[in-house]
Amino acid sequence: MHRFIIVGGGAGGLELATRLGDRFGSTDEKTPPKAQVTLIDRNPTHIWKPLLHEVAAGSMDPFTQELEYAAQALWHGFEFQQGELVGLNRAKKTITVGPLRDEHVGELLPERELEYDTLIVAIGSTTHFFGVEGAQQNSIALDTVGQAELFRKRLIAACMRAEHFAPEPVAAGADDAEDEPGVDPVPRIQVAIVGAGATGVELSAELRNTAQVLSAYGLHKLDPKHDIGIVLIEAGPRILPALQERVSIATAELLTKLGVKLMTGETVAQVSRDSIHTASGKMIRADLTVWAAGIKAPAILTNLDGLPTNRLGQLTVRRTLQTEIDDNVFALGDCAACPWPGNERNVPPRAQAAHQQASFLFKSLERMLQGKPLPEYTYRDFGSLVSLGHYSAVGNLMGGLIGGNMLIEGLFARFMYMSLYRLHVAALHGYARMVLDTVAHWLRRSTAPRVKLH
Structure with missing residues (x-):
């Protein structure tokens, strides 16, 4: 056998x-x-x-x-x-x-x-830390469910602490360190995401929704947009460097509307417990740091x-x-x-x-x-989709799907993104069970908060 x-x-x-x-x-x-x-x-x-x-x-x-x-x-x-x-x-x-x-x-x-x-x-x-000093010790990767759950619990804890304790003085020279007329106030909590690939971009958008939901359920009374800051740091000249430039531009516009600060062209040189230092000499305050800069x-x-x-x-x-x-x-x-x-x-x-x-x-x-010769594999690129939570999705469809290349965003892109996971479920269980799983998932979501609160 x-x-x-x-x-x-x-x-x-x-x-x-x-x-x-x-x-x-x-x-x-x-x-x-x-x-x-x-x-x-x-x-x-x-x-x-x-x-x-x-x-x-x-x-x-x-x-x-x-x-x-x-x-x-x-x-x-x-x-x-x-x-x-x-x-x-x-x-x-x-x-x-x-x-x-x-x-x-x-x-x-x-x-x-x-x-x-x-x-x-x-x-x-697995996550590639590129030998950056302090990156592996002071940031959280998203390779496993355990790491993702650890970040979620630390975020909730940070929100609850920030409401009841006075903010610590911001270190001199830190990014956006001073309040000035016409400038957004310094956030009480700042989440820094290193790496603006698909994982970093999707997490930044999803976190904005999380901040609003946690506030709505009374876990904190912070302003979801101004008291909770999200910074996305990318070493390259634009976010989503692996995707087409027009997808990157469309995504950057949507993230900016959500209040996510984008820092491109900044290479991280050191990660400490509460800050990030870049090769250009900038220091960015970071109460929580997620490392999504690459894989190996x-x-x-x-x-x-x-x-x-x-x-x-x-x-x-x-x-x-x-x-x-x-x-x-x-x-x-x-x-x-x-x-x-x-x-x-x-x-x-x-x-x-x-x-x-x-x-x-x-x-x-x-x-x-059967003793037959093996064929050769050819990759077919059907495009890329990036989820921005319930706000939107953006991406491009290519090749066999449409016979060309088309930028998509909004509800249609969101539907296409969700269908990718459903196709994976169908590959494991068949289409009948996939449909039942989709219905069961929808019913669970209708009777539970949109964000896990504990």
Whole structure:
């Protein structure tokens, strides 16, 4: 029996495990599986990573959106093992999964060695701090639900404290340090977001809504717009540098209307507990700092039995998604450096790329088991969408969707953005259950506050 092991239960990895399980696995003890499909992840649950900014802002309760890997495995005929990839032996075709520990109980599972015939690495990416002094210690990344929840709780605590304690004097030389006629007052709380990519931009807009809702529910009596400041810092000349300039301009206009301060062309040199220092000599007050300035592949990939990686630590793969020196090891998603024909850069690390690669690889692995040659993957860019919370959305549609390139914003863009997540749910559960999940989500939202208040 052929043994598939998929390491990483993100958008691409979980979709691939689900489809392979449906095709080759078995949910009935009386029916033997055609292949053994195993999913490995260090967490017990899955959440779509692009939703983490909503978790951080409190506008989404993660526990209503998380999916238990063990349940998905039972429903779709694959096996789930919890643990972290710590080693690979390509000669023996084995991977080593580290021990699973609980902070209260101790070791739950020992270190294990699992055999494979085909290995698919899909462990995603992690935050890149670029060696900036104090960045990792004094800012919060949004890689996990735990980090997003930590930021949300600290934001609520900061709002409650600011209402009952006099503000501390602003350090001399700090950005916007003095009140002057015609100038907005210094905020009682200031949230600084480093990195104006999709995560930073979406979080800044979502936080403006959070500030208003927390005030409406009486958690603080601060002015949501003037007492709670949001600063978005970007090293490049414009926000959303990876997207088209007209999308960037439209988004900047919307954020400015929401009262988000944009600082472009400012490279962060140091992050302290309550301030950010830039290379140009500016000091920006920051009661809370979120680091969303870039991503890199997990460090383990550079130690996987000689598999080649690029400068970001991604596994370099051919267009078949096979690694350069081992036909039995594949990689997809953010952790894979895949060529993009006709472009100087590789396939971008986006959810749509992971979704496409999972669908492509499912068909490729079927052909492989039939002894047929593997096809080559070509990324299809359908455009990019950025959510600005319930206020709006903005983006561009490209290629096969409209046969050209079109800037969209407003309600239509918001609908398109929401549909991306629904398509992910459909890939995991089918369209019927996706519709039921959408209705259930709407009913929950109709009987709960728009922001998690505790």
